[in-house]
Amino acid sequence: MPAVNTASLPDIVFMLLFFFMVTTTMREVELKIKEPKLPEATEIKKLKEKNLVSFIYVGKSKKGVKGDRIQLNDKISTVNDIKNFILAKRESVAPSDKNRLTTSIKADVGSEVGTIYDIKEKLRDINALKINYSALQAQKK
Numbered sequence: 001m002p003a004v005n006t007a008s009l010p011d012i013v014f015m016l017l018f019f020f021m022v023t024t025t026m027r028e029v030e031l032k033i034k035e036p037k038l039p040e041a042t043e044i045k046k047l048k049e050k051n052l053v054s055f056i057y058v059g060k061s062k063k064g065v066k067g068d069r070i071q072l073n074d075k076i077s078t079v080n081d082i083k084n085f086i087l088a089k090r091e092s093v094a095p096s097d098k099n100r101l102t103t104s105i106k107a108d109v110g111s112e113v114g115t116i117y118d119i120k121e122k123l124r125d126i127n128a129l130k131i132n133y134s135a136l137q138a139q140k141k
Helices: 009-023 079-092 095-100 113-125
Strands: 053-060 068-072 075-077 102-107 131-133
Touching (some): 053 079, 068 079, 068 113, 075 079, 079 113, 102 113
Parallel strands (some): 053 102
Antiparallel strands (some): 053 068, 068 075
């Protein structure tokens, strides 16, 4: 009985490896808060240029601390840290892209309105007026 020809096996392995490398996305931020349960909306649009988006996460602490927590990048922050966070993002992009910067708020459904209001006030103070609220597509009835 002849042996199985394995000459094309390396090609198949590298093809699969290449496929998974191209289609896999790495998580950029490790959440220190509980995964936010996003609200549902009927009219949503997908953000096109994620490199021009600054994400602000709002939710409950994993450690059981009462109240809402704000996460900027990989650390728990306060409302007062938002100014430096947005200004640092502005400095890191090309001058032609500065007017296209967007701030996306990923807030848990149970987040307090006062927390969102405070974030919006800080963004208004530094003229970061392009705000996106992350939501899930609502199921059609």
